[in-house]
Amino acid sequence: MTAAPLELPSSSDAWPGWVRARSTAELDRAQALVGELRAGPPADPFAVLRLWDRASGHLGNVAALGSLLGNVHPSEEVRDLADHAEQGAQRLGTQWSLDRQLYDVFAAIDDDAVSDDPSAARLLNKIRADFRRSGVDKDQATRDRISAIRDRITELDQEFSRVIRDDVRTIRVAPERLAGMPDDWLAAHPVEDDGLVTVTTDYPDAVPVRMFARDQDVRRDITVAFLERGWPTTESMLNELFALRHELATTVGYADWPSYDADVKMIGKGPAIPEFIDRIAAAAEEPMRRDLGQLLDRYREDFPDAHEVPGYDYFHYAELVRSEQYQVDSQEVRAYLDFAKVRQGLLDVTGRLFGLRYEQVDVSVWHDEVTAYDVYRAEPAGGSVGRIYLDLHPRDGKYKHAAQFTLTDGVAGEQVPEGVLVCNFSRGLMEHDHVVTLFHEFGHLLHHVLAGHGDWFRFAGVATEWDFVEAPSQMLEEWAWHPEVLRTFATNAAGESIPADLVEAMRRADDYGKGIYARTQMFYAAMSYWFHADRAAPDTPDLTARMIELQGRYAALPYHPGTHMFAGFGHLGGYSSAYYTYMWSLVIAKDMFSAFDDSDLFAPEVATRYRDRVLVPGGAADAADLVTDFLGRPFSFDSYAAWLAR
Template identity: 40%
Template sequence: MPASRATAEGDRRSDASPLTAPRYLFASDAESLGKEAAAGLAECRQRLEEILGRGRPRTIENLLVPYDRLLSGLSELQGQSRFLFDVHPNAAVRETADKWYQEAERFATDLALNRPLYDAFVDLDVSQEDPETKYAVRKILRDFRLAGVDRDAATRERIKGLRDEITATGQDFDRTIREDERSIQVDGAADLAGLPADFVKAHPPGPDGRITITTKYPDIIPVFRYARDPEVRRRLQWEHLNRGHPANLATLSKLMATRHELARVLGHESFADYIVQDKMIGSAKGIVDFLAKVRAASEERAKEDSEILIARKRKDVPNATSLQAWDTNFYSELVRAENFDFDAKLLRPYFAFGKVLEGLFEITRELFGVRYERVSGVPVWHPSVDVYDVVDGDRRIGRFYLDLHPRKDKYTHAAASILVRGIAGISLPQAALMCNFPDPEEGPALMEYLEVETLFHEFGHLLHAMFMGHGRWIKNTDDGIEWDFIEAPSQMLEEWIRDPETLRRFAHHHETGEPVPAEFVAKVKRADSVSRALDVQRQLVLGTLSFE
């Protein structure tokens, strides 16, 4: 057994399943990552050959069990290589991870289009099996058919080529955005008027007297909300929204064309129609109808929201008749402050990153009856990463990694990633958060209310992976979750910060230690309705663009 597969330090005798070190995550360099990935993919291919070489009758033990283990090994390569592509500080490791992610995806496509494998599952009799097993096999057969396994050989080959192209193009698109780190410079502190004092302090002038503001989240969120100078907001938003431009125009066009061709080859009018075949909405028409209903329900209120913001803008810009893209957040905050007596800047001192994280841990410990134990002495891909075990009673039920602060060449948004799929008796779930919150190493790391909400949201995804990763089959764990449910745990958890008593448990002033005043929290809820319909309209635009 390779050293990378050795049982991780600190294993508890009472663990229901073993905790193994993620196979690819801690490769010392690009070469060792490549060797381990090649070995892992070779093992997957060997498992497939063994499955296909077994004769009839097909049984759970000679088909479903080895196939499930094959999927587990493949998902580990897919998940960890993609994660390294997003977060590893070494460029060579990122590029090697990209190569092997694409190789793993190619094999996954081969697997999904393997007709003999599909036929074996068709022959599998599950009539006497438990509901969990029946459900897993039903999803396996569904996914085979959605992939196009029942098409002729020439069509399957074309599908394979298109899927490989989609994977490669998507990786190019994401890489271009991640590596396009942008900033603007302003002449001095006067250009930061309106911004919180901690933000101004964290952005001192350089040797030339100018101040640099980046397109990272800890910079853009306060600037878009509070900077009084519209030109500063405009310039920063331009750079933020144009990351990857112009290179990604051609990449996106190629991606859209390839997706459309794939959908047509599979017998659908559009990629949107194809991609929702296993979703509740069911069809592209369902999407159109749903978006139309939401648009009709929110349109009048959105107009009212817009008129309120324009009226406030006229106090600064007489005769203003419209809002620019860089106006909406700024004037929404002014309306909250002036009409609802809620100044979001006053909350920032109560949201020091470390205290927020402690509060999140405390609240979820109480909600779910688990505890988090800090793990030391295990390898990580960057010194800022923290590792925790999730423990229920005397049993460890999973492990997670927190990579929560911005750095060069790192994924620029916020997401939860599955690193090891949890399967009962085989492996405990392991997952990671990659986010871009203020860094305590650079100051008090005060957060916006929106960032606190995002942290709770992403942690909801993380806990979902920890709690559901104990089923018998991978298709019934986080790898096979019904997509329409994917946001439910995260949306649920973020709601807790809207509860006044919950918020006051961890929102303490970073200097005085005093809890946030109750009246502040009450104002948060009252002011939350400002521009709500405009936010819905924005989501409609994004949804329509995605659909089309």
């Protein structure tokens, strides 16, 4: 059986009908397969597992379609339809998970009957665990309550995301107050009829303004606007969301939501999360103080009586430290990072590294700035790997951060893996940090398509434990820092490659601030954890008060009075209590990268071994086992600690 990529609608008018038709058809297929299990499961346990897995795959198609289009489609009507489709998929999945008749089908399978097939045995164990975690063993009234909770959690998660996505704030600025901004940025922000320039909280505006604008009031105003996204609308949503998650977790037998969530992650137990946060915070204490000392010294040149650097001045003065002490001018660096060249360079680098070939295809997409590529193995007679879509520039109604979304999961002979990269980059010159982000997110995309050729939907794509999924992406960032790699695509208008000594200076400058970065990340992780764990306390703290307390305990930079950063912190939705996973994954990423030779990052033996032993398996094995198979030993903290301390 030969599978083909999806054919998306060719006209804007066709999209609503297509979303309805595809979501309905996929839900119908899913229900029909589960109906077979209910009516009389096959005697063959492998046939039982296959029916369930394929039904789950069709259900996943609807959830993926809904999540993607609800975040990227230009039409509000289509976004609403997509959100509705995702809710329907989640609702049906909840019904299945609480169906005791279905659970009994899998409980009745003799383990010995699948013991000769490790993948099938693993799948059976996962299915049984899913049912137990769902509360299938509870009485009918409790199961009805669980179903209602899950439905409402889905609605709140979508609503929270929608508010953040649509809450684009602006400041209006006289053009003379934008001194210091790059010429290309100024050209893209013309003076309007009233003599002012509009600056938005979208990343291509907010990041460079906070970094380059010399007017402190402008930096303060855009920072405050950025921190206030979602406020006050999302506070009540988050309080309800956290309370419902806690109720769900305790109803099915866990102490709190973090314990429930951690049970299926590498970390294993909820209380291990604050222990990990404190370990990273302690390791980052000295680097943070070193960074802050340099920052404050430079700040006092302009503000002699200052005792700390406010958050709205951090990006600007960190840039000055890098420029003056490390001889790295970000505007000089930007001159070598034209978006179109960077995008092609990314494809060239990853193609060479992983033995892949990308062919741009002229197919229907949801916006004319989206590009599509078919991915193939580069070796002679190399087969198809999947299809990827790159949606990389901001627009109204679009997801505001950077992420990889699934369009379809891949299973051999059943369905082609298709993934979408959603970012918000400049159409012209890029900051190097954004190049790093592009490499990072593309790592997820590669993981998705490379791991889409196994036998089971359950293990397809980025299906490992959630606190590992960032590790391959974080490791791919290393290629965006290497002089010889950057010189292959980072060229200025005259065609001159970025100088190697400039890249080396960039790397040294990047070491500055990582202590501040690590502590900031631990503040976010602590907020993510304690906002949920606090629900087990007799008196739940006010979210703003708790945020201020945690920022004081963990963050390097002070709280800005009157702001409510948590209200726009989208990771409280999808990552819930597990934002720690970014740093947990970074520990693993640094250790995996130690297997590569810095003098030859494209050495085929190690790159191929990494591709085939870590990326290609997807979720077919525990992440710790995949890493051990690649490294020849369990992962350790040593490489991360050495990186942080240097």
